[in-house]
Amino acid sequence: xxxxxxxxxxxxxxxxxxxxxxxxxxxxxxxxxxxxxxxxxxxxxxxxxxxxxxxxxxxxxxxxxxxxxxxxxxxxxxxxxxxxxxxx
Numbered sequence: 001x002x003x004x005x006x007x008x009x010x011x012x013x014x015x016x017x018x019x020x021x022x023x024x025x026x027x028x029x030x031x032x033x034x035x036x037x038x039x040x041x042x043x044x045x046x047x048x049x050x051x052x053x054x055x056x057x058x059x060x061x062x063x064x065x066x067x068x069x070x071x072x073x074x075x076x077x078x079x080x081x082x083x084x085x086x087x088x
Contacts, residue, residue, distance in 0.1 A: 002047040004059045006077040009040035
């Protein structure tokens with residue numbers, strides 16, 4: 001079994017109104033050192049597989065079909081093998 005950590009962000013060429021709003025709010029609160037702000041999505045998925053390559057392919061497929069809008073968003077993911085407790 002694996003844990004996939006998926007990060008989805010708007011492409012650099014796409015305007016991020018939510019990020020701009022957060023940027024302006026941080027500046028109004030006195031955090032003038034903050035530069036550009038981009039907002040994204042974070043997901044954790046448990047993948048039932050013993051084959052890392054197969055798990056990577058499945059997660060990539062999920063991202064391309066559902067988790068990210070690949071027209072305007074980029075995605076990346078990390079895959080971590082989960083240890084089984086009790087020698088199962």
